[in-house]
């Protein structure tokens with residue numbers, strides 16, 4: 001499956017348990033010797049929710065949130081679902097050619113990102129080349145957001161890994177750059193922790209929208225254009241991030257890996 005080109009191998013283990021570890025995740029994700037994907041998604045039975053979801057990046061790191069994959073779950077299951085993740089319970093509802101997901105409330109506490117020491121998360125006093133003073137936010141996973149004049153002029157393929165692995169981010173970090181065209185419209189790109197440049201990052205879109213709202217750059221609802229397509233983000237009355245966009249089921253097959 002994929003969400004705007006951010007592609008996944010989704011293992012449906014709701015009836016039969018499947019064990020995945022870092023090595024197996026890397027083997028599945030390998031685009032030359034495996035199946036190939038940005039993330040591996042393991043769907044299991046839920047105890048207090050309809051299903052559970054675990055997520056591994058292509059580098060084998062297990063993480064707590066994946067926005068584009070969360071939209072794929074109701075499409076796979078065929079109905080609205082509650083999903084238990086390591087970051088909490090999410091609700092995903094079928095809508096149009098994908099779904100709307102309540103991704104919960106963002107956290108801007110430095111120790112919730114986490115950062116190695118206390119800093120102002122509205123504008124970290126840090127710079128990597130031309131990228132400086134990002135917003136830091138956790139939306140189930142950790143992100144920094146840089147607002148720039150032109151996302152296409154930034155060498156994200158070189159600055160991304162420098163930032164991802166900076167020791168100021170004890171759990172590494174997802175790196176987003178965005179330029180605001182209007183209060184309800186921005187363009188963005190993401191270097192993903194554990195996956196690199198992807199065609200879309202759902203949690204990156206959530207983080208970028210939340211950062212734009214924090215800095216009063218964005219209206220309470222906006223369209224975000226990513227390399228693979230557009231997502232709509234809205235802020236609910238109680239500060240939750242509501243993300244809407246497509247989710248595509250490509251094929252279902254048998255594989256022994």
Ligand SMILES: N[C@H](CCC[C@H](N)C(=O)O)C(=O)O
Nearest residue numbers: 066067068141192193202203
């Ligand atoms: N690379 C992310 C996980 C996948 C996020 C992205 N695929 C999304 O749609 O949210 C991380 O390490 O937190």
